[in-house]
Amino acid sequence: MAAANGSYLIRGAAILGGAAQDLLIREGLIAEVGSAASGSAGSSGVKVIDAEGLVALPGMVDVHTHLREPGREDAETVETGTRAAALGGYTAVHAMANSNPVADTAGVVEQVYSLGRDAGWVDVRPVGAVTVGLAGEQLAELGAMADSRARVRMFSDDGICVHDPVLMRRALEYVKAFDGVVAQHAQEPRLTVGAQMNEGAVSAVLGLTGWPAVAEESIIARDVLLTQHVGSRLHVCHVSTAGSVEIIRWAKARGINVTAEVTPHHLWLTDELVRSYDPVYKVNPPLRTDEDVQALRAGLADGTIDVVGTDHAPHPSEHKECEWAQAAMGMTGLETALSVVQQTMVETGLMDWEAFARVTSTSPAAIGRLEDQGRPLRAGEPANIVLVDPAARWRVDPSAMATMGRNSPFAGRELPGRVVATFFKGHPTVLDGQLNTPYQYTDGAGAGSGH
Numbered sequence: 001m002a003a004a005n006g007s008y009l010i011r012g013a014a015i016l017g018g019a020a021q022d023l024l025i026r027e028g029l030i031a032e033v034g035s036a037a038s039g040s041a042g043s044s045g046v047k048v049i050d051a052e053g054l055v056a057l058p059g060m061v062d063v064h065t066h067l068r069e070p071g072r073e074d075a076e077t078v079e080t081g082t083r084a085a086a087l088g089g090y091t092a093v094h095a096m097a098n099s100n101p102v103a104d105t106a107g108v109v110e111q112v113y114s115l116g117r118d119a120g121w122v123d124v125r126p127v128g129a130v131t132v133g134l135a136g137e138q139l140a141e142l143g144a145m146a147d148s149r150a151r152v153r154m155f156s157d158d159g160i161c162v163h164d165p166v167l168m169r170r171a172l173e174y175v176k177a178f179d180g181v182v183a184q185h186a187q188e189p190r191l192t193v194g195a196q197m198n199e200g201a202v203s204a205v206l207g208l209t210g211w212p213a214v215a216e217e218s219i220i221a222r223d224v225l226l227t228q229h230v231g232s233r234l235h236v237c238h239v240s241t242a243g244s245v246e247i248i249r250w251a252k253a254r255g256i257n258v259t260a261e262v263t264p265h266h267l268w269l270t271d272e273l274v275r276s277y278d279p280v281y282k283v284n285p286p287l288r289t290d291e292d293v294q295a296l297r298a299g300l301a302d303g304t305i306d307v308v309g310t311d312h313a314p315h316p317s318e319h320k321e322c323e324w325a326q327a328a329m330g331m332t333g334l335e336t337a338l339s340v341v342q343q344t345m346v347e348t349g350l351m352d353w354e355a356f357a358r359v360t361s362t363s364p365a366a367i368g369r370l371e372d373q374g375r376p377l378r379a380g381e382p383a384n385i386v387l388v389d390p391a392a393r394w395r396v397d398p399s400a401m402a403t404m405g406r407n408s409p410f411a412g413r414e415l416p417g418r419v420v421a422t423f424f425k426g427h428p429t430v431l432d433g434q435l436n437t438p439y440q441y442t443d444g445a446g447a448g449s450g451h
Contacts, residue, residue: 023385029383067082077404172233195286239260267308284329336410
């Protein structure tokens with residue numbers, strides 16, 4: 001049960017992994033931080049949460065989530081996907097456009113936005129399609145989606161590359177008018193016809209059609225040059241190769257306005273797993289080599305790669321429990337992302353918790369232009385907070401997850417870190433590691449209101 005006046009005292013949390021402090025939450029905001037906050041412990045209606053040994057972080061923001069609704073409710077719904085997000089420590093997700101119908105009009109993005117508000121677990125920000133029907137032939141209603149109640153700022157044909165350079169240039173030019181960003185799925189389609197896995201030594205042994213690194217790298221190289229020429233914003237989805245990291249590093253050194261994401265699974269898993277022929281490891285872009293994994297970790301640590309995006313892609317079991325060639329591409333990720341990033345980046349010494357917050361919250365919010373997300377944990381800021389037990393260990397059981405998808409590549413693995421509580425707009429959506437109650441919108445405000 002929520003406290004009567006919505007007030008909570010988080011006692012003794014290590015803010016960004018630093019000194020333990022108290023945080024007082026009142027009316028959706030962080031009211032006080034530090035020793036003064038503890039003075040409210042005896043106040044009527046203030047619920048005290050013992051956070052000794054826990055790390056307090058700004059609520060996580062995912063720039064790349066597939067919620068499947070409308071049209072693919074057999075795989076996921078906004079309700080189930082956002083429940084999973086809250087349990088994973090997220091307070092905002094960007095819902096990709098490849099639904100059915102495609103989110104290529106103001107009407108569809110407003111539907112997704114409304115479904116997110118009705119669910120109340122996290123802030124759902126729709127991603128608008130770049131092209132009509134993801135067909136790559138004509139631009140979608142970018143301006144109308146930007147002006148809609150959903151206030152779309154990110155546009156992507158994710159799953160399909162905007163391969164026509166003229167169309168890509170036009171999209172980059174168009175989004176400048178409202179400070180939007182084009183999020184590109186970098187995959188030259190003519191180089192990946194029939195591709196089943198990473199092109200390399202393992203694909204040669206298995207006899208599976210290879211997916212060359214250059215298919216990704218050539219599109220990134222083209223698009224950063226187009227972005228420089230136009231003076232716009234480019235975001236590169238799910239970077240997966242060492243060469244891609246180098247191209248993005250080159251572009252940033254020249255002041256080109258490009259950001260990039262890496263998925264949790266590309267920070268850990270390699271194409272060696274495909275030797276099992278288990279379709280749970282089939283994903284787009286494919287799992288690469290250990291050399292690529294190490295380059296991605298280094299790129300995330302040094303800021304070349306800006307954010308971690310889950311590319312959460314749930315599928316019905318029948319679409320994954322089949323022959324490799326027939327299986328759908330994609331993996332779930334919302335409920336395991338925090339733990340995987342802790343495993344690969346924090347426990348390896350490549351990042352501290354402050355850097356973790358930058359790549360999972362602050363930078364993703366900036367890319368999506370979410371003004372009330374990714375904020376510092378200080379007085380006066382929105383109370384979007386996650387409490388993490390870094391010492392906890394848990395074993396991944398897909399059947400116990402909130403997502404409808406059972407296609408987790410980490411099934412059976414023991415992971416570090418556990419989300420103990422998630423606060424969304426000052427309301428605890430997760431307490432003691434379990435779903436609590438959703439946030440209830442009462443003001444009828446639109447997405448741009450900051451409420």
